[in-house]
Amino acid sequence: MNPLFPHTTSKWLGLALGFCLFAASFVASIAFGQTRIAFGTVVDAFFHYDQHSTEHLIITTTRLSRAVIAAVIGASLAIAGALMQALTRNPLASPSIFGINAGAVFFVVMAITFFSMHSLSQYMWIAFIGAGVSAIMVYMLGSLGRDGLSPIKIVLAGSAITALFVSLTQGLLVVSEQNLQAVLFWLAGSVAGRSLEMLEPVMPFMAAAWGIALLIGRSVNILTSGDDIAKGLGQRTVAVKMLMAVVIVILAGGSVAIGGSIGFIGLIVPHIVRGLVGVDYRWIIPFCAFIGASLLLLSDVAARFIIMPQEVPIGVMTALIGTPFFIYIARRGFNKE
Amino acid sequence: MNKYLSLRNRSGTVSFLLEKKAIATFLVLVCVFIILFLGGLSVGSTMLHPIEVIKHLFGLGSGEYTFIIETLRLPRMIVASLVGAALGVSGLILQGMIRNPLGSPDIIGITGGASFAAVLFINYFSNTFSIKWLPLAAIAGAGVMSLLIYFLAWKRGVTPVRLVLIGIGMAAAASAMTTMMLVLGDNYATSQAYLWLTGSVYGANWQHVYALLPWVLIFIPLALLFSKTANAQELGDSVASGLGVSVQRHRFGLLLISVALAGAAVAFAGAIGFVGLIAPHIARKLVGRSFGSLLPVTALIGGMIVFLADVVARTAFLPLDLPAGIFVSGIGAPFFIYLLYRNRHQ
Numbered sequence: 179m180n181p182l183f184p185h186t187t188s189k190w191l192g193l194a195l196g197f198c199l200f201a202a203s204f205v206a207s208i209a210f211g212q213t214r215i216a217f218g219t220v221v222d223a224f225f226h227y228d229q230h231s232t233e234h235l236i237i238t239t240t241r242l243s244r245a246v247i248a249a250v251i252g253a254s255l256a257i258a259g260a261l262m263q264a265l266t267r268n269p270l271a272s273p274s275i276f277g278i279n280a281g282a283v284f285f286v287v288m289a290i291t292f293f294s295m296h297s298l299s300q301y302m303w304i305a306f307i308g309a310g311v312s313a314i315m316v317y318m319l320g321s322l323g324r325d326g327l328s329p330i331k332i333v334l335a336g337s338a339i340t341a342l343f344v345s346l347t348q349g350l351l352v353v354s355e356q357n358l359q360a361v362l363f364w365l366a367g368s369v370a371g372r373s374l375e376m377l378e379p380v381m382p383f384m385a386a387a388w389g390i391a392l393l394i395g396r397s398v399n400i401l402t403s404g405d406d407i408a409k410g411l412g413q414r415t416v417a418v419k420m421l422m423a424v425v426i427v428i429l430a431g432g433s434v435a436i437g438g439s440i441g442f443i444g445l446i447v448p449h450i451v452r453g454l455v456g457v458d459y460r461w462i463i464p465f466c467a468f469i470g471a472s473l474l475l476l477s478d479v480a481a482r483f484i485i486m487p488q489e490v491p492i493g494v495m496t497a498l499i500g501t502p503f504f505i506y507i508a509r510r511g512f513n514k515e
Numbered sequence: 516m517n518k519y520l521s522l523r524n525r526s527g528t529v530s531f532l533l534e535k536k537a538i539a540t541f542l543v544l545v546c547v548f549i550i551l552f553l554g555g556l557s558v559g560s561t562m563l564h565p566i567e568v569i570k571h572l573f574g575l576g577s578g579e580y581t582f583i584i585e586t587l588r589l590p591r592m593i594v595a596s597l598v599g600a601a602l603g604v605s606g607l608i609l610q611g612m613i614r615n616p617l618g619s620p621d622i623i624g625i626t627g628g629a630s631f632a633a634v635l636f637i638n639y640f641s642n643t644f645s646i647k648w649l650p651l652a653a654i655a656g657a658g659v660m661s662l663l664i665y666f667l668a669w670k671r672g673v674t675p676v677r678l679v680l681i682g683i684g685m686a687a688a689a690s691a692m693t694t695m696m697l698v699l700g701d702n703y704a705t706s707q708a709y710l711w712l713t714g715s716v717y718g719a720n721w722q723h724v725y726a727l728l729p730w731v732l733i734f735i736p737l738a739l740l741f742s743k744t745a746n747a748q749e750l751g752d753s754v755a756s757g758l759g760v761s762v763q764r765h766r767f768g769l770l771l772i773s774v775a776l777a778g779a780a781v782a783f784a785g786a787i788g789f790v791g792l793i794a795p796h797i798a799r800k801l802v803g804r805s806f807g808s809l810l811p812v813t814a815l816i817g818g819m820i821v822f823l824a825d826v827v828a829r830t831a832f833l834p835l836d837l838p839a840g841i842f843v844s845g846i847g848a849p850f851f852i853y854l855l856y857r858n859r860h861q
Binding site for chain 1: 617681683688697706709712837844
């Protein structure tokens with residue numbers, strides 16, 4: 179399939195369009211909800227803040243932080259997914275399918291239950307460890323046996339590890355029931371009710387990971403042509419892979435620490451982006467950031483309306499959008515990449 | 516002397532090989548099973564002497580333990596064993612079918628469908644209908660989910676790879692829907708549902724035994740009838756069709772058996788995970804790869820895993836009575852990873 183934006187000029191144009199989409203989704207996320215706010219007021223709230231306006235108060239206290247967090251998580255998950263698909267050469271790779279979300283969630287729930295940790299900076303480190311542990315486990319489990327790391331084996335390994343961590347999490351929550359209600363909404367994935375300060379401890383790591391992801395696009399391109407070719411071209415493949423793994427763990431773990439388990443963004447977005455710009459990771463990564471952020475922002479907007487006045491947890495929303503997509507890729511098979 | 520014992524009827528529609536060594540292993544396992552079972556009956560908040568238990572079972576007891584043994588412990592242990600056997604065999608069938616040691620009903624979405632239906636029932640219908648209908652809801656959920664997976668995976672026939680992938684995708688969707696139910700439900704329903712999701716045989720009674728028994732007694736022997744094709748399918752689709760197996764038809768049959776077993780087990784004990792993964796592995800270690808000898812051994816081991824987990828769950832933290840599922844996955848999962856690690860070069 180030919181990409182929608184084949185040339186460099188059109189890719190820059192596409193990136194600008196991506197940014198516009200992102201900006202529009204961002205504003206929509208601030209404007210729509212239980213209280214609908216006019217676009218003019220949204221703009222005013224930033225430039226002419228009025229202390230006495232309820233709408234301005236809603237925007238600055240809840241809507242803005244929610245939109246920023248959704249954008250950060252969406253972009254991070256999409257980039258993590260793209261790198262994972264490149265690293266494992268598996269179109270179904272994504273943090274949720276490969277058990278990384280579940281691992282991070284389990285470690286955080288364990289920290290809450292046994293060590294009564296409740297600050298986000300602690301969650302963050304715990305989630306990094308959880309994401310790292312499950313990533314290593316899935317990678318090892320998937321590469322056992324004679325034929326090495328085959329796509330189907332690593333997907334199965336991912337879901338086995340997911341099942342493992344999910345059932346352990348369930349066990350913990352059944353034993354300590356008072357924690358269940360507290361962590362349940364977070365388990366389902368949510369970007370609501372978080373202040374911008376919560377982003378502070380995670381943000382430097384995320385930003386660094388984004389930066390690295392943008393810079394290693396070229397090396398990733400070489401790596402995707404196969405280990406042997408990459409080595410032949412003088413690449414230190416192990417170093418590149420390790421770097422990618424670290425970036426993936428930081429992005430996925432950080433996202434879980436802030437928003438809980440939000441799946442499928444990392445699966446869908448890289449596929450959409452490849453349809454737009456082709457297989458060049460120098461372009462895929464920035465496009466993933468914008469499209470991922472937009473998709474999560476829009477899902478979050480939709481999540482507020484479906485069963486008003488309650489909200490669908492955003493993790494459920496993305497799963498419902500993502501499953502048909504997953505099934506489409508699975509039916510198409512692995513070989514036509 | 517021949518190492519194998521082959522059982523077949525004259526037309527050859529039913530035939531399976533039994534290794535003689537496997538028969539010996541099987542008999543030893545039966546003995547171990549009985550001893551552990553008696554041990555399980557004796558321990559609990561009231562400790563009984565195993566001799567007393569044996570006496571009681573043969574009708575020689577004084578009758579003072581009738582309530583503890585016959586009403587509380589025996590049905591619970593039997594349900595646990597049946598559930599374990601059903602899940603183990605279900606996993607064995609799936610692993611053979613998809614030719615991968617990671618197949619099991621909880622991974623390819625069967626349990627997910629049952630869970631969603633059960634949580635839906637607990638949240639919205641438990642006021643209007645008796646809780647007795649919960650197993651039916653769970654079985655229906657498992658059935659509908661499996662049909663859905665089967666049809667979505669259909670593309671001029673069903674290949675194992677597609678079946679697994681679609682299953683994993685659908686499992687993710689089902690778990691998302693289940694989580695939504697949990698988040699939106701009221702607190703009481705949520706903790707009920709969560710308990711169910713962990714898997715427990717708490718409060719099992721004779722009605723449960725009678726309801727579950729037919730499923731196990733019909734479908735496990737039925738699986739034995741398929742053992743010839745199951746062995747062939749493990750060699751790959753093209754080899755199997757070359758051997759004259761009508762792959763698609765038998766695959767559907769095997770899948771049906773697997774779903775029926777897993778659905779029935781999950782309906783009565785909740786979403787107990789990992790039995791379907793572990794039991795076939797241990798069985799393979801003991802008796803090798805022939806489906807005919809694997810099947811009964813897997814059933815025994817599956818049963819043992821679940822009832823032992825339940826015994827530990829109800830005695831280890833007295834007076835707390837924890838869900839058995841915690842122990843199955845808490846001990847079983849690390850053990851499973853160790854098994855895979857040990858077998859990494861095979």
